[in-house]
Amino acid sequence: MEYVWRQKPKASQSAIERLGKEINVNPTLANMLINRGVESFERAKDYFRPVLGQLHDPFLMQDMEAAVNRIEQAVLNNERIMVYGDYDVDGTTAVALMYSFLRGFYTQVEFYIPDRYKEGYGISERGVRFAAENDVKLIIALDCGIKAIEKVALASELGVDFIICDHHTPGDTLPAAVAVLDAKRADCNYPYKELSGCGVGFKLIQAYAKRQRMEESTLYGYLDLVVVSIAADIVPISGENRILAYYGLDRINNIPRPGLKALILQAKVEKDIQISDIVFKIGPRINASGRLEHAKASVELLIAPNLDEAIERAKLVDEVNSTRRNFDENITKEAFEMLVLMEEDAEWKSTVLFKNDWHKGVIGIVASRCIEKYYRPTIILTESNGKATGSARSVVDFDIYEAIAECADLLDQFGGHKYAAGLTLSVENVPAFQRKFEQVVSGRIEEVHRKPVIEIDDVLLLDQINYKFHSILKQMAPFGPGNTEPVFRISNVYADEVTVLKDKHLRFKIVQDGQVTTPVCLGFGMADRAKDPDLTTVNMLRGKMRFDIVAEMRENFFRDKSSLQLYVKDIKFD
CATH class of the missing domain: 2.40.50.460 (OB fold (Dihydrolipoamide Acetyltransferase, E2P))
Structure with missing residues (x-):
């Protein structure tokens, strides 16, 4: 693939000299820091030495007060609480975080991860009915739920309340939950908008701990889970995420929970674990069970009480990951063969591929592989439960969520954010969707997006x-x-x-x-x-x-x- 090399702008000589003198670094480093928004001694101190005291007050998030009040009510009344999360890394780490925190002082808690194949993404009717049938009175949903209007309404009819902790882009209408925690809400004034789903969960336990006058240091043990979610979900490592990631890496390098320690040993990660190690070695193993079997196995690994049990669970997860790699390689090969035939007909600015027997669990990975080779907005679809379901991935600075939204008339449902999304549609609508998506992308994409930079x-x-x-x-x-x-x-x-x-x-x-x-x-x-x-x-x-x-x-x-x-x-x- 041909790359465009782009030199970042050079800061003014006076600014470089001033910063270099203030913090005693050479001109190259001073220029790099200025390009990262570090323009003074104070900013440099925050950048190089972030402190947990800089985390924002969780009660600045819209509905946080209502969320904490509802959890307090549940604990006071001895109600059953279900922690519900998506089946990817962000979702499973968020569930492990919330479940472990609540179980530290309350026993009436269980967790639930939807089956990717039987229930699909997000809040499912099956999950809601399971909660009602098992006398659950409160569901805390993590990394999902921002568009679950009908499912939350059903839960309400069945006597089950919802607290939603999400970080995806909301629709025009929010679910009628007791609390909807999402910094991307139009009416939310929370200062930082790019938290992961697990990060939103962390803000909720931070708020609860603050209300209960718990020692804040008791929360630091959950930061290893938060940094895994930040890395795997590819959210910006800026602002509050940078603080959480900084201390999360310290935790994972020194005193990780047994489940993560077992994964580190299984992946043979050397010392000084970085974000890239989580992205390429640890995250895929956590993801694997949700892709091919059931993500419950990943949560059970992450909440394992001791290293011996965690090692046994990590071995099973690693075996599933090896199988996942085989699926990934075979389907990627088929996708490339289809793309060669497509290239013979026309010069496409997007990729939409459908094959009914592709494994649903790896199509997101295949979409990323296609971008590595062809570098254009990509959607890979397969058939599941009689519908075409797919994963979308984008190129730098192109908003694939907005492009998919323009095709909403052909879709049953969709959700996601700028660089990654999921969608479901009727199989017979796939050709029309392929044409319309190509039309939308062709009208939106600029030449600067056509080659990786x-x-x-x-x-x-x-x-x-x-x-x-x-x-x-x-x-x-x-x-x-x-x-x-x-x-x-x-x-x-x-x-x-x-x-x-x-x-x-x-x-x-x-x-x-x-x-x-x-x-x-x-x-x-x-x-x-x-x-x-x-x-x-x-x-x-x-x-x-x-x-x-x-x-x-x-x-x-x-x-x-x-x-x-x-x-x-x-x-x-x-």
């Missing part, structure tokens, strides 16, 4: 790549959307010691003005990149052709020894 923080010389510089970069973590990992351009170099790993990855060193790097460069999946058979990346590197690279600087640990490495994102030859 690599944002470059600054240009580095080889002698700037050292542990001292990297030690400051590490303190800018946690990295993710809203605070991306620094990317640097290194220009006019050639390669030395080029090797190919596993027939697809590149390992080499680079030379600039006669100086060879100490850090090794790693280019994952770059060995077979080629414009023609004679111009493979390997051949051009070995031929001492001059090139520029963009790369991230990382520390690698192997056998208790650390080394700096450059993770190459792209190469451009002269």
Whole structure:
């Protein structure tokens, strides 16, 4: 795939010099910080040393008072409470958080995760009726429910109250729940709008603890769950999320709950766990049971009382994840074959694929794989319970939720946010939806959205790549959307010691003005990149052709020894 390299704007020289002097950093770091909104000593202190005391008052969230009052009433009257959540990582971590917190002082609590295949996404009629039949009087819904108007009304008829904790975009009408906690509500003045579903759940337990005069430190043990949700749900790591992620990573690296410790061991994650480790190694394992079987297994793992039990549960989850990878690979291959045929007919600006026997649990992953190859808004559909159901994924800065909303006349239901959404429609409507979605995307998408962009923080010389510089970069973590990992351009170099790993990855060193790097460069999946058979990346590197690279600087640990490495994102030859 061809990338567009975009240099981030350079701050004014006076601003760079002022910040550099105030916090004693070099001009490169000062410019990077200014581009992240860190323009003064005070902002730098908050950025590098966030404190939990900076978390917003949870009672600033609309309906929080009503939510806490209803939980107090339930506890006082010894009512049964059901904690209900979605089957993805955000939902299962949120359920584990709320269930564990309530069970710490109250026994009349159970949890419920809908079956992806029998009930589908969000609040289900089956779940509501199950609650009523089992004498549940209050459902606390997490990471779902913002559009469950009919299901909440049904619950009310059956004598069951709802508290909704969601972070998805609301519709024009809110469910008639006792409380609807969602910072994206038009009438909600909560200062931060980008919490994860688990993050909204954390604000609820924070509010309850505050009302009950509990020690706030008792809540810090739940931050390992919150950071997993933040990473896996790809919400911005800015503002309040940055504080929660910062302390969540500290927790997960030092005293994680047994379930997460077992997953860390199963995934063989080395020391110094970062957001990327959660995204690629821990999150997929938690997701796996909900994708292929039932997410109840993931919640049971996350609330496991001891490491021995957690390890046994983690092994089962890992086996399911291996099966998930096989489904993922096979369906992705079929999707690519369909896309090749589509490309023969027309130049599409969107991708909508449907096959009735694809596994519902992995279509979101397949959508992401299609974007990696074709880079355009993508929806993958399969058949479930007589309906076409799908997962949507988007490209940078294109709002796929709004595009889907314009096709609402063809849909039974949909929900989500800017970069990811889910939808259900009649199978016979799929061709019409494919045409209309393509029309909507073609009218909305701009040329700048057609190719992936690599944002470059600054240009580095080889002698700037050292542990001292990297030690400051590490303190800018946690990295993710809203605070991306620094990317640097290194220009006019050639390669030395080029090797190919596993027939697809590149390992080499680079030379600039006669100086060879100490850090090794790693280019994952770059060995077979080629414009023609004679111009493979390997051949051009070995031929001492001059090139520029963009790369991230990382520390690698192997056998208790650390080394700096450059993770190459792209190469451009002269």
